[in-house]
Amino acid sequence: MSGPERLRDRYAIAGIGLSRYGKVPGVSAMAFCLESAKRAIDDCGIARDDIDGVLCLMPAQMGEQHGWASRVAALLGITPTYSSTMDMGGATPIGMLQTAVMALEAGFAKAVLCTFGTQTNPMGIFPMLFGSPWTIPYGDIGAITFMAHLARRQMYEHGISSLDYAHIAVQWRRHANANPTAQMGKKTMTVEDHQASRLVAEPLRLFDCCLFTDGGGAFIVTSAERARDLRQTPALVSGLGQVHSSEVIRPYDDGRGGGSDAGTQAYRMAACTPKDISVVQLYDAFTPRVPHDLVSYGFAAWDEIGELARTGQLTVGGRLPCNTAGGLLSDGHLSGMNHVVESVRQVRGTSTTQVPDVQLSMVTGYGGAPHEPPPTVAYTVAILRRP
Amino acid sequence: MFVIEKPLPAITEDGAPYWEYAKQRELRVQRCATCSHLRFPPSNVCPKCLAEEHEWVALSGRGTIYSFIVIHRPQHPAFQEDAPYNVAIVELDEGIRLHGNVVDCRNEDLHIAMAVEVVFDEVKDGVVLPKFRPRRG
Numbered sequence: 001m002s003g004p005e006r007l008r009d010r011y012a013i014a015g016i017g018l019s020r021y022g023k024v025p026g027v028s029a030m031a032f033c034l035e036s037a038k039r040a041i042d043d044c045g046i047a048r049d050d051i052d053g054v055l056c057l058m059p060a061q062m063g064e065q066h067g068w069a070s071r072v073a074a075l076l077g078i079t080p081t082y083s084s085t086m087d088m089g090g091a092t093p094i095g096m097l098q099t100a101v102m103a104l105e106a107g108f109a110k111a112v113l114c115t116f117g118t119q120t121n122p123m124g125i126f127p128m129l130f131g132s133p134w135t136i137p138y139g140d141i142g143a144i145t146f147m148a149h150l151a152r153r154q155m156y157e158h159g160i161s162s163l164d165y166a167h168i169a170v171q172w173r174r175h176a177n178a179n180p181t182a183q184m185g186k187k188t189m190t191v192e193d194h195q196a197s198r199l200v201a202e203p204l205r206l207f208d209c210c211l212f213t214d215g216g217g218a219f220i221v222t223s224a225e226r227a228r229d230l231r232q233t234p235a236l237v238s239g240l241g242q243v244h245s246s247e248v249i250r251p252y253d254d255g256r257g258g259g260s261d262a263g264t265q266a267y268r269m270a271a272c273t274p275k276d277i278s279v280v281q282l283y284d285a286f287t288p289r290v291p292h293d294l295v296s297y298g299f300a301a302w303d304e305i306g307e308l309a310r311t312g313q314l315t316v317g318g319r320l321p322c323n324t325a326g327g328l329l330s331d332g333h334l335s336g337m338n339h340v341v342e343s344v345r346q347v348r349g350t351s352t353t354q355v356p357d358v359q360l361s362m363v364t365g366y367g368g369a370p371h372e373p374p375p376t377v378a379y380t381v382a383i384l385r386r387p
Numbered sequence: 388m389f390v391i392e393k394p395l396p397a398i399t400e401d402g403a404p405y406w407e408y409a410k411q412r413e414l415r416v417q418r419c420a421t422c423s424h425l426r427f428p429p430s431n432v433c434p435k436c437l438a439e440e441h442e443w444v445a446l447s448g449r450g451t452i453y454s455f456i457v458i459h460r461p462q463h464p465a466f467q468e469d470a471p472y473n474v475a476i477v478e479l480d481e482g483i484r485l486h487g488n489v490v491d492c493r494n495e496d497l498h499i500a501m502a503v504e505v506v507f508d509e510v511k512d513g514v515v516l517p518k519f520r521p522r523r524g
Binding site: 132133134135136137138139140141142144145148149152153156198199200201202203204373374 | 395397402427434453454455456459461469476485487499518
């Protein structure tokens with residue numbers, strides 16, 4: 001084997017950690033990075049001095065604070081032989097996992113800490129003025145407008161409805177209600193609540209949107225052998241894939257569903273098919289992303305989405321349990337770090353909405369700058385295996 | 388009193404002719420001198436063939452609505468007074484897709500595939516935004 005298949009199951013996520021998260025004012029993004037990193041180190045019991053790689057997701061809303069990963073390393077007393085700050089938006093957590101695996105395979109590091117922290121209030125910079133002269137003067141600003149266009153096309157081309165989105169949001173909320181750390185853990189939601197929530201960018205409503213979350217997450221990647229000697233069941237990295245779409249409004253109309261190539265790569269590396277996946281964490285920054293990923297990654301056809309959402313097929317006991325901690329919609333928006341953490345929990349058997357007998361646990365990422373022409377979107381996929 | 392104004396197009400070397408033509412009530416984009424690809428957004432390098440040479444050619448200004456949204460909670464305070472307002476993605480007959488507001492049309496009458504044509508809105512002295520309105524007849 002000369003391709004990435006040769007790396008199948010050779011590296012593992014050994015440790016995971018989430019900081020406090022939710023509405024947590026007065027804590028810096030850096031403090032969340034450090035807190036989650038400490039928890040990941042404690043989780044697996046690795047010696048701090050055994051960590052020689054540090055990756056960090058660029059906290060974009062903090063402005064031009066360069067060298068973020070190096071600062072994290074310095075404040076943890078780590079002197080990395082390999083470090084980088086990465087910027088693929090919500091695709092970055094899995095992007096960091098892939099980069100960590102490559103650094104380990106190449107021998108530039110033996111254990112890589114991947115981390116992220118964000119503080120939404122106050123943000124370091126005025127967040128609305130990103131972007132482009134081709135959209136902003138028309139008042140088409142922010143991620144939600146692009147997602148609203150995506151929803152409009154899903155409704156037009158595939159008959160998806162706002163009610164379908166409601167059933168998805170409500171299912172995720174039930175998962176959050178079982179998760180004691182979820183930001184919306186104590187708040188229930190009904191389909192009627194979703195439909196009564198205010199319109200933000202029609203056809204999307206408030207409850208189609210993810211949360212604003214302060215907090216951080218971290219995970220530690222090392223060889224499968226080293227991970228076995230640590231405290232937790234290793235989550236073996238079986239499959240990885242990424243693809244970058246850059247045509248104008250491409251995810252609507254390239255006929256393959258944006259990101260499907262990332263899934264194909266990951267399935268090939270893991271030598272599995274969508275039917276083999278026990279549980280998946282989908283990048284649900286907005287509800288329309290869920291049908292998109294279900295179709296792109298081969299879990300469902302467009303005309304099945306409504307029924308899957310309505311009949312409880314997206315939870316334990318159904319066809320494909322998804323977003324079992326509550327997702328970005330109801331657990332919290334840690335740019336998908338919490339999705340990686342939850343996918344590891346499913347491998348370990350420690351989720352608060354645990355799927356029985358998990359063999360393969362999948363997680364997807366999505367990010368970049370989809371809201372300005374030419375929209376550039378990174379899709380990432382990871383498949384984790386229980387040893 | 389402190390007034391938050393609507394953001395205007397940031398003019399760069401690549402895009403300046405687009406806005407200059409808009410001031411003259413013309414919708415023009417770059418056509419690659421080598422492969423004839425119509426470039427949008429404007430760029431100094433053709434994404435198809437990497438050639439730099441190009442000419443600015445006039446478009447029909449006619450197209451159909453590819454997608455539209457109605458914004459109730461603007462992400463920028465200067466648009467608050469307009470809400471709810473629409474933004475459409477219009478697919479021009481030449482294949483390029485442009486964002487723009489659809490004017491002279493109620494939001495509830497918008498629909499995908501609606502035939503539209505370009506109009507030019509001088510939003511401030513010397514700043515003209517191409518927008519769209521329903522095509523009639």
